[in-house]
Amino acid sequence: MFLKRLSLVNYKNFDSINLEFDPVINCLVGNNGVGKTNILDAIYHLSFGKSYFNPVSTQNIKYNADFFMLEGEFEKEGRNEKITCGYKKGLKKVIKRNGKAYEKFSEHIGFLPLVIISPADRDLIIEGSETRRKFMDGVISQSDKVYLQNLIKYNKVLSQRNSLLKYFVANNTFDGDTLAIYNEQLHTLGTDIFSKRETFIQTFLPIFHEQYAHISEKGSEKVDLIYESQLTSAPLKTLLENSVEKDRALQYTSAGIHKDDLSFTIEGHPIKKFGSQGQQKSFLIALKLAQFHFIKEQAGTTPILLLDDIFDKLDENRVGQIVALVNNESFGQLFISDTHADRTEKVVSNIQQSYKIFTL
Numbered sequence: 001m002f003l004k005r006l007s008l009v010n011y012k013n014f015d016s017i018n019l020e021f022d023p024v025i026n027c028l029v030g031n032n033g034v035g036k037t038n039i040l041d042a043i044y045h046l047s048f049g050k051s052y053f054n055p056v057s058t059q060n061i062k063y064n065a066d067f068f069m070l071e072g073e074f075e076k077e078g079r080n081e082k083i084t085c086g087y088k089k090g091l092k093k094v095i096k097r098n099g100k101a102y103e104k105f106s107e108h109i110g111f112l113p114l115v116i117i118s119p120a121d122r123d124l125i126i127e128g129s130e131t132r133r134k135f136m137d138g139v140i141s142q143s144d145k146v147y148l149q150n151l152i153k154y155n156k157v158l159s160q161r162n163s164l165l166k167y168f169v170a171n172n173t174f175d176g177d178t179l180a181i182y183n184e185q186l187h188t189l190g191t192d193i194f195s196k197r198e199t200f201i202q203t204f205l206p207i208f209h210e211q212y213a214h215i216s217e218k219g220s221e222k223v224d225l226i227y228e229s230q231l232t233s234a235p236l237k238t239l240l241e242n243s244v245e246k247d248r249a250l251q252y253t254s255a256g257i258h259k260d261d262l263s264f265t266i267e268g269h270p271i272k273k274f275g276s277q278g279q280q281k282s283f284l285i286a287l288k289l290a291q292f293h294f295i296k297e298q299a300g301t302t303p304i305l306l307l308d309d310i311f312d313k314l315d316e317n318r319v320g321q322i323v324a325l326v327n328n329e330s331f332g333q334l335f336i337s338d339t340h341a342d343r344t345e346k347v348v349s350n351i352q353q354s355y356k357i358f359t360l
């Protein structure tokens with residue numbers, strides 16, 4: 001699968017731009033702030049239905065405009081696929097495949113597998129558990145539609161249960177029977193999500209270890225991803241029943257898979273506190289490359305790989321290794337952004353593949 005053409009209208013700093021890509025390697029070069037990352041983000045947007053960097057749709061519209069439109073022409077399994085994503089202030093975002101609008105965005109997720117490696121990935125280490133849960137959900141959802149549907153349903157029931165808890169307090173009342181219905185639904189959906197997250201980590205961890213060993217300077221530190229869930233201690237139904245009094249006081253649901261975390265460790269300690277800058281960067285790249293390999297295996301399609309400002313994380317040799325690795329194995333399509341045209345060209349010209357350089 002690859003992206004042949006991309007056009008943007010009123011997307012971030014672009015009024016209008018049309019680009020025709022190489023099926024293998026594309027380099028976006030130019031000074032800071034010219035919009036290299038915004039182009040990568042537009043490609044991400046067409047795959048995930050939202051920006052990687054700024055999930056607030058109105059802020060993706062160019063200043064003083066009131067809509068944006070993205071259009072990508074992909075080739076997938078020998079067929080032309082035209083994906084458009086349009087958003088006008090005050091209206092719902094519309095994603096279309098070959099002119100037909102999706103009823104639910106979730107139907108589109110996984111259709112164009114894609115992995116991005118960016119300096120913004122550091123949020124996975126710095127931020128709270130929600131960011132890491134979203135990462136895990138994003139990886140699993142690209143190859144498991146049922147997982148994504150269950151997750152959406154779970155979040156809906158969770159928000160209904162939270163509203164009910166607020167209603168109890170506002171109206172000085174309590175209805176255990178209605179709460180029990182929500183508990184039952186959360187239990188069924190949450191148990192399935194829990195077991196899929198457990199299975200995912202078992203498969204993903206060896207791939208991650210292999211990638212880390214490959215990418216790290218010494219490759220000797222022991223790094224790990226540890227799935228943490230309250231559901232390892234008891235079934236969700238029991239957890240929900242046991243926390244009723246607490247939940248009534250808090251006015252939200254304190255137990256469930258929405259509290260799960262994926263902890264990142266180095267030598268058994270949190271990488272956020274104990275990892276060096278270099279170790280943290282290697283950790284994140286290994287995580288994303290593992291995502292690339294995992295999706296490729298599960299979905300049977302080589303994801304598009306976006307390397308945003310990759311030289312910020314790695315020296316030229318290592319970037320060269322990644323570019324070679326991706327291309328040797330699978331001939332996926334690669335997009336690289338960099339401020340130095342000569343540095344990028346040196347790396348990509350070493351690989352016996354076609355490439356195109358775009359100077360912005």
Ligand SMILES: Nc1ncnc2c1ncn2[C@@H]1O[C@H](COP(=O)(O)OP(=O)(O)OP(=O)(O)O)[C@@H](O)[C@H]1O
Nearest residue numbers: 012013032033034035036037038059060061062063
């Ligand atoms: N909604 C928007 N409307 C207009 N301009 C925007 C909008 N959102 C972001 N920008 C502009 O886009 C530019 C940043 O673009 P981008 O992050 O793609 O740059 P870059 O070429 O990747 O730079 P760097 O090399 O520093 O990473 C900034 O000048 C920013 O102000």
